[in-house]
Amino acid sequence: MQDHLKEDPALLLLKYGGKVSFDLKEAVQQISARQKAAKKLPSWTSNSQLVFPASISLEQSSSEQTAEFKARNRKGNLMIDLTGGFGVDSYYLSKGFEKAIYCEQHQELAEIAKHNLEILAPRKFEIVPGDGLAYLSQSDLHFELIYADPARRGKGDQKLYKLQDCEPDVVSSWEMMKSKADSILLKVSPMLDISQAISEIPDIQQVQVISVKNEVKELLLHWKKEKTNSPFIIEAIDIGLKENHFSFDPKEEESIQSKFEEVSNYLIEPFSAILKAGAFKTFGERFGLSKLDPNSHIYTSSEIPQELPGRVFQVMREVQPKKTEIKKLFPSGKVNVITRNYASGSEVLKKKLGLKDGGEDFLIGTKTQSGFKVFWCKLAKIE
Structure with missing residues (x-):
């Protein structure tokens, strides 16, 4: 197992089938499990003494x-x-x-x-x-x-x-x-x-x-x-290069009245944990942001918010979701597509426009109070 950790498990079964005295299938299953769990359990997969279970348990x-x-x-x-x-x-x-x-x-x-x-x-x-x-x-x-x-x-x-x-x-x-x-x-x-x-x-x-x-x-x-x-609180935590914490009281969330406006200079997407936690109105109020629509959990601001648990996109301009226009903007066909409360999902929009995820540009499809729109954006550089 240790000799073949980086090799293709399927090819190992073909190469050594009927040629070894030990349980080849079990050995290859251990190799496969370590490969699948390498990022999730780095110290465990590097320990040769540990045994790994079937993939569903992993x-x-x-x-x-x-x-x-x-x-x-x-x-x-x-x-x-x-x-x-x-x-x-x-x-x-x-x-x-x-x-x-x-x-x-x-x-x-x-x-x-x-x-x-x-x-x-x-x-x-x-x-x-x-x-x-x-x-x-x-x-x-x-x-x-x-x-x-x-x-x-x-x-x-x-x-x-x-x-x-x-x-x-x-x-x-x-x-x-x-x-x-x-x-x-x-x-x-x-x-x-x-x-x-x-x-x-x-x-x-x-x-x-x-x-x-x-x-x-x-x-x-x-x-x-x-x-x-x-008070009872819900806390959203994102674990990345650093930890981001966002806590709120659900009763406070219910009492807040959100501000609404059309897209300004920046679009802000909270970390997914905040959206799952349901802090839709609290997030906007705490960072002085406006919502685009009651059900569009993307926010807008004329200035870059500092120390914010989310991604900030600089809006280049609104674009029409038509292949001809998009092809002129992104000749390589690579652009990251995000949809939030849009007429279709991101995969459908990518297929319609002939795009693949990649590069440094973003297309964000969402709904504002004046209808469904698509914006060409770039990740904002926050000092």
């Missing part, structure tokens, strides 16, 4: 970046992960604890995690193959942290967007979980509706939307036993 696991973020400022004597999976979150969360319990219903995955966690954190973990909630309900132990990442797909592989429909059902077991913990952290589907989740578990005190390089990855729901007088 896809569902946290990245090292998001796992380390969740583990910040968490410490104590004992924690439990009710849905251990590949063990990435279990490992990073456990760093601040004396002992940790890992639960996983999938037998093979539990065996892989047992092997890996003993290498990464010797003698720290107790491995419990089976239902984490069933184990918790029968346990007399008290935990400083209960963590769960409920499965997001049901029978027939359909996607689930209600928390109670996920597995395990933490909604029905919520009171039992609270009785055994000082704090609870739930990682839920980024597709989950935040207001729906709060209606299912009204005790949730904070929600965090985590994006990595402007792509939403995780939705975190927090509860702590100690009472707090702080």
